Amino acid sequence: MNYPDITSTYTVPNLLPPWPCGSNRANMNSWTGTARSIILFLTLSMCLFAVRSQTAVPRTGHKINEPQGECNNNNCVEDSASVINKWSLPLLRSGDKKLYLGIFFKANWYKSAQYCRYHGMHLASISSQEENDKLEKYIKDNGLGHEHFWTSGTDQAEEGSFFWLANGRPIGFTNWNAGEPNNFKYENGEEEHCLELWNRDGKGLKWNDSPCSFETFFVCEM
Incomplete structure (x- = not known):
């Protein structure tokens, strides 16, 4: 899977192996039903990813060398997490979490x-x-308050x-935009089943349900 360069200054990480476990959920042209989609994706989340040697240049210009070899037990998760800790792109600490803005590509x-x-x-x-x-403050401080995540x-x-x-x-605390979630149905039949942050009305980054095929930035946690 190849991601395009965002600028000529630094390179988008090309770190993703093909989809494992027989799932092709990344290809939105192969939907077979929402229930099956979530089962397949939950299964995918539990699969071990094969890791290949790659080099990426994040926003700071520092090179990151990915670990080599294959995953055994939880090694790939631990190794990858240790690699992320070496990135000088800042992580937002929130309680026990660390939040990372995925802004290299949409x-x-x-x-x-x-x-x-x-x-x-x-x-x-x-x-x-x-x-x-x-x-929200972290996103706005990075000049990205107008983007979707x-x-x-x-x-x-x-x-x-x-x-x-x-x-x-299950989601407890909520911060939906007015009238959301509304599961709007589009002309192509697609509906809204994934939760994004969006400053829709100029009232801050609130929640919106959106088609899962929509391409935008994202927030990771560790």
Whole structure:
């Protein structure tokens, strides 16, 4: 899977192996039903990823060398997490979490989740107003308050029952835009099943359900 360069100054990480476990959820042209989609993706999240040697140049210009070899037990997650800790791109600390802004490229919800998992993280969950406000401030301070950001929230298993894929828990605290979630149905038949952050009305980064095929930035947590 190749990601395009964003600028001529630094290179987007090309670190993702092909989809494992017989799932092609990153390809939005192969939907077979929301229930099956979430089962396949949850299975994918538990699979071990093969790791290949790569070099990436993040925003700071510092090169990152990915570990070589194959995953055994949880080694790939641990190794990838240790690599991330060496990045000088700042991580936002929020309680026991560290949040990472995926802003090298825009991707659909599935590819965003895959990228986070490959690096030992998950798409982010938001558990409180304090955490939501802290993340919003961090995004705005980086000049990205006008952008969309994926989280791990989804209701693909059951319409209207949103949960965090990051931890499997039903969403408790919410910060939806007015009238959301509305599961808007588009002319192509696609509906809205994935949770993004979006400053829709100029009132700050609130929550919106959006088609999972929408390509945008994302937030990972570790």
